[in-house]
Amino acid sequence: MRIRKVTRRVTQIYDQMLAPSGLTVAQFSLLARLWPEESLSIGELAEALVTDPTTLTRNIKPLAERGLLQTLNDAEDRRRRLIGLTEAGRAIIPVAYPLWRKAQEQLATLLGAREIANLNGALDRSLERLARKG
C-alpha cells in the first residue's frame, strides 16, 4: 500500500530529526495537541489524534513515566482521566518544535512545495471523509 510506504519514510524522517529531543513524532503530536489546552480526556485526545483510545492509553504511559504528562481525575465523571502537560511537558515543546520544523523543511525540499500542498490538501479532504466511521 502506497500510503503506508510513504508514511513509514515520513515517520522515519521526523523521528530522526526529533531524536535529539528524545521524542518520536507520535509523542510530539500528542504533547503539541495539549499545548494550548488545559487538559483533555483519553477519549477526546483519541478523537483529536484520530487514533484508538486504547492506543492512547499505551502511548501516554512512557510520557507520564518521563514526567511530561500528568493525570487528573475528573470530579464530574470519575471514569474520565484528564491528561495534561506537566511543567517539563510544556518545557519540551520549544525544544522539539524547531526540530519538527526542520523535518518539515527537509520534506518540503525533497518533495517540493507544490507537491506538499497538493498532498496536504488531499489528505485533509480524505481525513474529513474517513475521520469517523469506516
Next chain:
Amino acid sequence: MRIRKVTRRVTQIYDQMLAPSGLTVAQFSLLARLWPEESLSIGELAEALVTDPTTLTRNIKPLAERGLLQTLNDAEDRRRRLIGLTEAGRAIIPVAYPLWRKAQEQLATLLGAREIANLNGALDRSLERLARKG
C-alpha cells in the same frame, strides 16, 4: 501529522475487511509481493516494501509459523535467506484478494475516484523521491 492519521484509518479499513482471511494488510502486501516471484531475500523484499530489513525479519516470523512462508538458504551467498510462498501461502492469495479489492472499493466510495487518483499520483511521486535516502 495528517498522513499518519489517514494511514491509521486506511489501515483499519483494510485490516477489518481482510479479517476473514486472517491476514493484515501488511501481511497481504508481503505475500502478494512474492506471488509472481520465485523468492526474494530479506533485503530485496525490504526494499520492495519500503521497510526496514529488521522489520521484515519480524513480520516474516508469524507467517512462517503459520506455514505461509518458507525459507531457503542461498547456496551462492550463505548469509542470504530466500523467502518464498508455500503451497498454503499461494493458496491464501485468491482468498484474500477479493477482500482486499472490497476494501479498495469501499475507500473509493468514501473518497471518490477523483480524489483517490489524485492521492495515488501524489503518493507515487512522493515515494520516488523518498524511497531511498532521507
Next chain:
DNA sequence: TGAATTTATATGTATATACATATAATAACA
C-alpha cells in the same frame, strides 16, 4: 593469502497500533 572492511540477517529493546474483553462508573428506564 590473511587481515580489515563491508554486507546480510538476527536480536535486544522500545514505541505504535488496534481488537477483544474486562471493569468501573454513569445514564436510562421500568
Next chain:
DNA sequence: TGTTATTATATGTATATACATATAAATTCA
C-alpha cells in the same frame, strides 16, 4: 429506586515498526 444499558478507560494479546548492536559470511586489499 433498582435494574439494565451505555460509556470511559484499562488489560491481554498480537502485529508493525525501527534503531543499536551482534554475528556470520563475503569482499577488498595490502
